[in-house]
Amino acid sequence: MENPLPTSRAEAFPAGLRVLIVDDDPTWLKILEKMLKKCSYEVTTCSLATEALDMLRGKRDRFDIVISDVNMPDMDGFKLLEQVGLEMDLPVIMMSIDGETSRVMKGVQHGACDYLLKPVRMKELRNIWQHVYRKRMHELKEIETHNIHDDANILRNGSEDPDDRQYVAGTEMSSVRKRKDLESKEFVEHEFNDPSTVKKARVVWSVDLHQKFVNAVNQIGFDKVGPKKILDLMNVPGLTRENVASHLQKYRLYLIRLQRQNEGRACTGNLSSDFMNSENRGNSGFNSSTNIQLESELTTYTSTTENFQTQGIVPSVHISETKQIEPVQIIGSKKVPSNDVSCASKVNNAPHLSVLLSFNDKMPNIKKACEPATPKHKPLLGGTPMMQFMQYPKQESYNILSEYSCLTYVDQNLDPSFDQYSSTLPAFISATCTSEKDVKDLFEMKPVLTDYRNGHFTAIPLQVKRGAVNAQDIGAVCKVEGPPSTQDCYLNDKYSQGYFPLTYEFSLKGEAEADSLPEDVHLCSLQKIGCFENLGFSGAEIYQYGDSTPTTDVESNWYDSSELNGEYSYDPVEYPLIDEYLFA
C-alpha cells in the first residue's frame, strides 16, 4: 500500500510538482533544471531516454510529469513519449528547437500533452502543472462513466481485499476511487449488508449514467416506464435489467419524496458536483462550495451539495484515515428510506475530513512563490526600472518611420547616439492609422526611449483618438529599421495579400502602469489588449495612454518578418492566433 503523501506537498500544489526532464543536451538540462527549480518544482534530470524509462519504471508514482526533448541519441523522443503514456500514463511534454508543424503534429499524435519550442521560457514551464491537473480530471471522469464493471476494473490499486470495499450501489451515489495510489475507501453498501455479496458485479450510478436513465424515463413517459424499456433506451453495455429496476425504484421514491417535500433543492441526476461528506447523518446541509482541490497526488473534493432534508443524508461514505477522499456523486434522491437506513448506520464519520482550502484560493499564493527571484544585480539606471520592453533585446536598433503620409509620426529626432545602443533598447512601433478616405480613428504610438547615458528615459504616450473604427480603413505601418536590415512590419488591412486580418483591441494603460510592469506581464491577450510580447520585432509593446478613449478595434495584421531572425521568438503556446498568421 502506498504511503499517503505528505500533506505539505499536497497542499502546496503546484509547487513541489515532480518533474522529470530528459534531454541529451547538457546545457539545456542545466537551464531547464534551474528554471523549474525557480518554479518551486522538484526536478530530476536525465540525459538518456533509456535511463529515464528505468527511473520511471523503477519507482512508480515518483513523478508527476515528464518533459522530454524530441531528438535524443539513444531513443527517439516520440518513442519515449509513447512508452511513458502506455506504461505510466503520465503527462509528457515534448520539447524541441524544431517547431515545424509536422513535428508538432507528430508529438500530439503520439500523445504529447504539449510541445514546447526551444528556447523555452520560464513562463511556459510555470504552467506545466495544468497538464497534470487536467489529466486527473479526465481520469476521474473516465472512471465515473465507465465503471460498470467489476471492482477490479474500477479500483486500480489499493486494497486487494474485496471485503473492504463496499458500494452503495442502489443509492444514488457512488464513490469512485480516483487514483492508483489511493488507499481504499470503504463505502457502505446499500443493498447488501453482507460484505461477502460484494463480489457481485455492481453498477455504480454515475451522474452520466443516471442522466441517461432519466432521459430514457422522460422519453418513455413516467407512467409507462418499465425497466426493460429504460434499459433498451439507455443502451448501456453491461447494464442489466435488475440494475435498472432497482434504480427505478429508488428514483420513484425520490420523486415521491420531492413532491411531498416541495422544499429545498432536490438533488437530481443533473447534479454533477462531487462531494464528500460523512459527518452529517441526520442533519441538514452540508457545506456548500465545490472546490476541486488538488493535492499533488490526488484530487479531493469538497462538495457542493444541496441542502438535504433531515434524513436525507445519504452520503454514507466511509472515508479512511488517510484523508484521501473519493469524490462522491449525488444522484437522485438523497433521502434514505428508513428501511434502508442500515447504510446510514454504517457510516463512519471519518474524523479527518478537513476542509481543504480551495484550489483557487491557493493559487495566487503559489504563483507568487513561483515568481523568479529578483536578480541581485544593480539595475542599470541606478534604480530606475527600465521599461519592460527592454527585456527583449534585438540586434538591430530601431528607428521608426511610418510610411503613410497622414498622421505621419516620425521620430526623426532620435538621439543620434541611439543607434549605438543595443537591443536592450526597446523596440517601438509607430503605428499610424490612416485610411485613404476616412480617417476615422488613428492611433499613434510613440517610442519609449531609454537613454542610459543620460540615465533617464522618457515614456511617450500613445494617443488614441476616438471615433468609430472601420477596420478596413485602418492601415498602419510599423517600420523597424536599423542595421543590418530594415524590417517592415505591417499592420495592414485585409486587402493586403497573404495576411489574415486579426482583430485586436487596444486598451489603455496609464503611463504609470507601464513603469511598473512586471517582467512577465502579458500585456495582451489577443482579443483584448494590443500589446505583443516578443512578437518578432521583439520587445515592441504597444500601449496606450489617454484619458478618455476606450478600446479601439483595430483590424491589423502582424507578421513576423523572417528577415528579423532566422527564427522568431515568441510563445506559440500563448499566441496561437498569431502563430497561424505569422510566417516563419
Place this chain on the structure above:
Amino acid sequence: MELGNLQRGYIDYISALFHEGFLDNQFTQLQQLQDESNPEFVLEVATLFFDDSEKLLNELSRTLDQQVVDFKKVDAHVHQLKGSSSSIGAQRVKNVCIAFRDICEETDTAGCFRCLQQVKQEFYLVKSKLETLFRLERQILAAGGSIPIMW
C-alpha cells in the same frame, strides 16, 4: 580601474554583443535566472556550452571527413549544435546552423565544408567574446561593484 568606468565599459561591451547579433534574448534570460543561490550560473552554462559544442564540432569534422559523407549524421549533429547554441543565445552560431541544415539537405559536400568553417568561426568568436565578458564581470566584482544587468 575605477568601478564606474568598469561598469560602463561592461555595458558598452555587452550592448555591442547584442547589437552585433552575437547574443540574443536567451542570454538575458539566463542572466535573470542567476541568483544568489547560484551566482555563477551563466558562467556554468556557458562553460557547458563551450565544451559540448567543441565536441560537436569535432564530430562534425570527422563526419564530413569520411569518404562517403553521411549527411543524415551531419544533419543530426548540426541540429544538436543548433539546439545548444539556442540555449545560451548564441544567435550567430544558431543562424549558421540553420543555413547548414539546408545545405545538408542538398547533400552538398563542399557547401557543408564551407558551413563547417563558418560555424566554427562563429563559435570561436562568440566564445572569446563571452570569455571577455566574464572577465569584465570578474573585474567589476573584484572592484567591489555589482554587474549591471539589462532588463
